[in-house]
Amino acid sequence: MTASPENGTSRPAGASSALVRSLRALVSAERVLTRHQDLIVYSYDASFLTRLKPGLPDVVVQPQTTAEVAAVVAAAAEHGVPVTPRGAGTAQTGGPVPARGGVVLDLSRMNRVLETDLDNLQVIVEPGVVHATLNAALEPQGFFFPPDPGSSQMCTIGGMVAGNTSGMRAVKYGATAEYVLGLEVVLADGTVITTGGLRSRALKSVSGYDLTRLFVGSEGTLGVITRIRLKVIPVPERRGVVMAAFCSIEAAGETVIDVFRARLRPAAIEIMDRTACRAAMLHVPGLVLPQGEGVLFFQVDGPPPAVTYEAEKLAAVCRRRANHVEWAEDPARVNALWQARAVVGAASGRVREEATRVCAGEDICVPIIQVPAALAAIQEISRRHGFPILTYGHIGDGNLHAAPLIDMRDLAEVDRAHQAADEIHRLALRINGTTTAEHGVGLVRAAYMDEEHGPALGVMRAIKKALDPAGIMNPGKMGLGREGRG
Amino acid sequence: MSTASAGGAGQGPSGGQGCGQYGIVANVFERVSAVAGEDVRSLLGELQKCMRCGQCRASCPVFAESGRETDVARGKLGLLLEELGGDLRPDRELYARLTRCVNCGRCRLECPSGADTGYMLLEGRCLLQRRIGLPPVKAAVVRGLFGRPAVLRAAAAALGLVQALLFRPSPVDPRHVRSIWRLPVFGQRMLLPRMRKRRPATAPALAAGRRQYVAPADAPVVIYPGCLVDLGYPELLTAAQEVFARLGRRVVVPEGLVCCGAPAAYAGDADTARRLAAENLKALAGHLDSPGSRLAFLCPSCAVAFRHDYPAYLFGRMSGGTEALAAAGLTMDAVSDVAAKSVDATALAWELGIGEHLAGPPISASVTYHDPCHLRRLLGVHSQPREALRALAGGGFREAPRPDSCCGFGGTFALEHVAASAQMLDRRAGELASTGAQLVATACPGCMAWLANGLDRAGGGQRTVHLIELIARGLGGGV
Ligand SMILES: Cc1cc2nc3c(=O)[nH]c(=O)nc-3n(C[C@H](O)[C@H](O)[C@H](O)COP(=O)(O)OP(=O)(O)OC[C@H]3O[C@@H](n4cnc5c(N)ncnc54)[C@H](O)[C@@H]3O)c2cc1C
Numbered sequence A: 001m002t003a004s005p006e007n008g009t010s011r012p013a014g015a016s017s018a019l020v021r022s023l024r025a026l027v028s029a030e031r032v033l034t035r036h037q038d039l040i041v042y043s044y045d046a047s048f049l050t051r052l053k054p055g056l057p058d059v060v061v062q063p064q065t066t067a068e069v070a071a072v073v074a075a076a077a078e079h080g081v082p083v084t085p086r087g088a089g090t091a092q093t094g095g096p097v098p099a100r101g102g103v104v105l106d107l108s109r110m111n112r113v114l115e116t117d118l119d120n121l122q123v124i125v126e127p128g129v130v131h132a133t134l135n136a137a138l139e140p141q142g143f144f145f146p147p148d149p150g151s152s153q154m155c156t157i158g159g160m161v162a163g164n165t166s167g168m169r170a171v172k173y174g175a176t177a178e179y180v181l182g183l184e185v186v187l188a189d190g191t192v193i194t195t196g197g198l199r200s201r202a203l204k205s206v207s208g209y210d211l212t213r214l215f216v217g218s219e220g221t222l223g224v225i226t227r228i229r230l231k232v233i234p235v236p237e238r239r240g241v242v243m244a245a246f247c248s249i250e251a252a253g254e255t256v257i258d259v260f261r262a263r264l265r266p267a268a269i270e271i272m273d274r275t276a277c278r279a280a281m282l283h284v285p286g287l288v289l290p291q292g293e294g295v296l297f298f299q300v301d302g303p304p305p306a307v308t309y310e311a312e313k314l315a316a317v318c319r320r321r322a323n324h325v326e327w328a329e330d331p332a333r334v335n336a337l338w339q340a341r342a343v344v345g346a347a348s349g350r351v352r353e354e355a356t357r358v359c360a361g362e363d364i365c366v367p368i369i370q371v372p373a374a375l376a377a378i379q380e381i382s383r384r385h386g387f388p389i390l391t392y393g394h395i396g397d398g399n400l401h402a403a404p405l406i407d408m409r410d411l412a413e414v415d416r417a418h419q420a421a422d423e424i425h426r427l428a429l430r431i432n433g434t435t436t437a438e439h440g441v442g443l444v445r446a447a448y449m450d451e452e453h454g455p456a457l458g459v460m461r462a463i464k465k466a467l468d469p470a471g472i473m474n475p476g477k478m479g480l481g482r483e484g485r486g
Numbered sequence B: 001m002s003t004a005s006a007g008g009a010g011q012g013p014s015g016g017q018g019c020g021q022y023g024i025v026a027n028v029f030e031r032v033s034a035v036a037g038e039d040v041r042s043l044l045g046e047l048q049k050c051m052r053c054g055q056c057r058a059s060c061p062v063f064a065e066s067g068r069e070t071d072v073a074r075g076k077l078g079l080l081l082e083e084l085g086g087d088l089r090p091d092r093e094l095y096a097r098l099t100r101c102v103n104c105g106r107c108r109l110e111c112p113s114g115a116d117t118g119y120m121l122l123e124g125r126c127l128l129q130r131r132i133g134l135p136p137v138k139a140a141v142v143r144g145l146f147g148r149p150a151v152l153r154a155a156a157a158a159l160g161l162v163q164a165l166l167f168r169p170s171p172v173d174p175r176h177v178r179s180i181w182r183l184p185v186f187g188q189r190m191l192l193p194r195m196r197k198r199r200p201a202t203a204p205a206l207a208a209g210r211r212q213y214v215a216p217a218d219a220p221v222v223i224y225p226g227c228l229v230d231l232g233y234p235e236l237l238t239a240a241q242e243v244f245a246r247l248g249r250r251v252v253v254p255e256g257l258v259c260c261g262a263p264a265a266y267a268g269d270a271d272t273a274r275r276l277a278a279e280n281l282k283a284l285a286g287h288l289d290s291p292g293s294r295l296a297f298l299c300p301s302c303a304v305a306f307r308h309d310y311p312a313y314l315f316g317r318m319s320g321g322t323e324a325l326a327a328a329g330l331t332m333d334a335v336s337d338v339a340a341k342s343v344d345a346t347a348l349a350w351e352l353g354i355g356e357h358l359a360g361p362p363i364s365a366s367v368t369y370h371d372p373c374h375l376r377r378l379l380g381v382h383s384q385p386r387e388a389l390r391a392l393a394g395g396g397f398r399e400a401p402r403p404d405s406c407c408g409f410g411g412t413f414a415l416e417h418v419a420a421s422a423q424m425l426d427r428r429a430g431e432l433a434s435t436g437a438q439l440v441a442t443a444c445p446g447c448m449a450w451l452a453n454g455l456d457r458a459g460g461g462q463r464t465v466h467l468i469e470l471i472a473r474g475l476g477g478g479v
């Protein structure tokens, strides 16, 4: 692979053209992409790192069946060429970007809902089904798949399983893992296995090692997920939102603790700092959020009387420290408020002209009682480096999304953003947190794996070696290679 | 190709040398803006706003059909960045990818980062076009035809002759003619609006002189017909004249109006687009002086050009915009004033209260409605047409699935990317046909012509109509 402009010529050349030839025999030619211009758009995801340093694949395949995936992986294995699975490429980690070229498997065209078995509380989907599309199909029938990432409109279920994605409702409903009943996986040699039982429709099973859990969150390093049996649950009858604004971040943090002490369990507890609120208001015309250093959003759901009861009680708890409390059950207002929170990640860039939000140091998780301290420390990092960092996140589980706003045309600022990200990651580790709550490791957090896991990383490497001895599945990620970086 | 065991070939994001934990070296933004001129610098400033979140995968109608990452804004902007960085040779292939776009504005409106994808796509095509020129067919169309009003008229007349020889009237809709041969790629006979010799001077009812103007005579409704109406559907102009006359407005169709320039602007030929824009603005001079005057459009794409693209892009942030404005002897105030007065004709009719003039359902047919992308998305008009149709359709109004999806026309997109366009068309026509409605109403001559093809291919015998015609018919006999 070379970096020189090879526009117009088909890649790759030489020895690897044998692989491309066999790929074309396995998968219809228009779904085997080798034009340089087709490959470029697979060389990044939403991570800061790959915006700066793209990683070009040699060939992209868009399979439509498990058999095609298996055949492609087997062919790649035969040629000793890396395979990087990709869903919608919304990761912020570099995970779906090939670190060492090779084949990118774009699974977003395997997007059928294969079965809707609501009586048994489950659906079977292909990995490319978009999260919002699945829920849009399920909700009229009274069911839903609860995890709700901000990327719901575009991310794939396969990507969510591979990253054990979660979202705002994780406080009550947990992450994707809790809903994955079984998987079909193409292993690194092209073998197809089914986890959770071949014919199983069981909602619970402790038969054998929990291979399903092993593949959930494996970020494409152990195999390609080609089919997913997902548990779905009834949609709560009503949703309500409580919003409270505070004069200090500390007061907001204390309130979250008060809420749990009051034996309340909202579906979501979110925090947005002052700048994050401003970003949301810039993005959604007509949206008015109260003034405060920190704003908390609670979502409550359930039967209508329970929602009213819980929301009122929540509001009462908030009033102890808040300077403004509001609650809404009106679906339009509820939606407007949640929309504000859902888009803030990408809307952050709006608060600084001539700048962009970069995804770096964006996913730490700290103990709940440390949230105010972490927010203060992030502000200090922001001041020291001289660019805004707005922060929002799932405070209900201590997960904070920090968003540095920098001008990428300014090399010094780019460099300082990396330092800031590193400082944020180290901050999390120092206060008994983790570098990533839901976005994953990929390339960008590989360097912290040793520090976070110690000898356990050795066990992960052993598992990786057992399942993928040639190291062709998404190499370079998660610090699984011996050199530490992947 | 590197093999797995080769490890860190230096190309991947994990390789490389330099400072810092990730070994970051100079990035494309910094590298290019250090040497680039102001134009490229400001384009880079906007390009960096794309944080590559992928949200546009959820909105792009071209991508919805193709599943190709190069079709979404994120992909096109990625290619553009690479070109600016010098890692991509500017060539026809790149041009073709950047124009796989119906310029519907969805990605811009839905981009959470507020990245102005419209500006970037237009400016990007422009920069590329300056380096490699337009593909010959496209140059002939946007420059040679739409860029030259006299040639366009002559060509339309010639097309009329060709149509007489090689086309036959469509059995379902006599204002369309159908080619006697199947087109390659398109795979079907092609339906075109029958070319007319000249537009009727005035609507018959107007000529009869039975109107009383209720609005101040100096607050006219000025109508911009647009090329397709002018040449293929002149009866729409007549209908609009009747509608506004019924509302007591003085109706003016100025002489000297030319193509709005959108085909040229979308193609990356800003010079031609600006020349046409300036000519239009000159032709309009004096007609829109009073505050109550309005400029009404029968084609929402023309409306978007006047309302948004002239001030925001062509004479706005696109490179050379300010200079072109001065060279044409125009001011931003003048451009913005015309922009502010530009509205969709059907929406204006509704706003002026045409609803009260509708004399019961004038048609017995059932009707469905197709939202033109530019009307619904960029001009925000979607409820009024439905209200109007509920009042007008004796056989009932039937909503089609996926209301706001694209018909695949996109102007020269249909010409340049026939297969992709036809795929989008077939899906949309199928959805509209599935309603079982007898008429497919829309409010754009481009959608009308293209959907007529789709419906013809679907074979359900449905016709397309422009909402303004139905409204005019709904005015009943009494004047
Ligand atoms: C605006 C925005 C908001 C976000 N909000 C959230 C949030 O609230 N919570 C959250 O957890 N994340 C969030 N994310 C991160 C990201 O969207 C999620 O991790 C998402 O699940 C990734 O899905 P994808 O289809 O884009 O996968 P990709 O980004 O394409 O891939 C992600 C990883 O999964 C692997 N992979 C993908 N498909 C498969 C497969 N079929 N088999 C094996 N491996 C596979 C890839 O190799 C890669 O390592 C957000 C991202 C953005 C841009």
Ligand code: SF4
Pocket (backbone or CB within 6 Å): A346, B049, B050, B051, B052, B053, B054, B055, B056, B057, B073, B074, B107, B110, B111, B112, B113, B114, B115, B117
């Ligand atoms: S939605 Fe906007 S920021 Fe996101 S990828 Fe598309 S253009 Fe970029």
Ligand code: SF4
Pocket (backbone or CB within 6 Å): B059, B060, B061, B062, B063, B071, B072, B073, B100, B101, B102, B103, B104, B105, B106, B107, B108, B117
């Ligand atoms: S303008 Fe429309 S067609 Fe063009 S890239 Fe954006 S969403 Fe796609």
